[in-house]
Amino acid sequence: MYESFFGLEHPPFQISPDPEFLYPSRVHEEALEHIRFSLNHFKGICLVTGPVGSGKTTICRQILRELNPEGVNHALILNPRLGEHELLQNILSDLGAPLQSDEGAAQKLQDLILELHKVGRHVIILVDEAHVMPTESLEVLRLLTNLETTERKLVQVVLFAQPEMxxxxxxxxxxxxxxxxxxxxxxxxxxxxxxxxxxxxHRLQIAGAADEVRFSMLARRAIHRWSEGVPRLINHLCDKAMLSAYVRQDHRIHFGDAQRARRDVGALL
Ligand SMILES: Nc1ncnc2c1ncn2[C@@H]1O[C@H](COP(=O)(O)OP(=O)(O)OP(=O)(O)O)[C@@H](O)[C@H]1O
Ligand SMILES: [Mg+2]
Known part of the structure; x- marks a missing residue:
């Protein structure tokens, strides 16, 4: 809405987990390094926890982008409330096996993983929102990581979850x-x-010509206090504050704009 006024090509503060906008903060970079290490060294299960809106899905999508399709088959579980059988079906279909309805899914998956290993392909399973995954389904994942050769595990699992996990x-x-x-x-x-x-x-740079947009120091301080540093809330507040500055036809975002944003965002804070 305000993009052309500020000379931007894209909306800078959308709340979708778009890795194109990924800012490598200390914790985000560390998380990425941990996951890469876990995958490169066949560590089995890797867990990333973080509060709501802290960037878990964004990190997950970045890792997906980094996987080499030449050597990796991956499954992405976005709805982990699945029971055992549905989970197996989902993994099988993501790994490229035809759907099957009978009870032999666990064996079928095991065979597929061994086949993929024989042709030199790695299997990676990513689970977002893993804190809501039923215990039986977590057990399915654990059993999959039992498959191993003398040198390495055949299945790598990366879980993203809220701290309650x-x-x-x-x-x-x-x-x-x-x-x-x-x-x-x-x-x-x-x-x-x-x-x-x-x-x-960083987000303004990725969105286009950032030089036209300036948040005052007071506005930034207020946004940090109210968002408590949570990226999704920072995005909400910055978006609404820019809208407020746009309504005033000012390229500079003042404390008053941040206050208006806070009122608009209201219940989310
Ligand atoms: N390091 C980062 N760089 C750029 N944007 C980020 C970063 N971390 C989070 N964001 C942004 O913050 C918003 C929330 O991120 P995301 O959806 O990944 O959080 P989440 O931890 O998965 O939240 P939830 O717990 O609700 O699933 C998104 O718009 C995302 O792009
Ligand atoms: Mg998420």
């Missing part, structure tokens, strides 16, 4: 074997003030 793994005794197989764990955290400033500039 950590509690769940500690409390549910049935999940103890799963927990013990998580060799790589990292946590996303909110952005610090300086990181948020760089984050805002």
């Amino acid at each position: 950590e509690e769940r793994l500690k409390k549910e005794s049935r999940l103890l074997p799963f927990r013990q197989r998580i060799l790589v764990h990292c946590r996303l955290a909110p952005l610090r003030y300086r990181e948020m400033v760089a984050y805002i500039d």
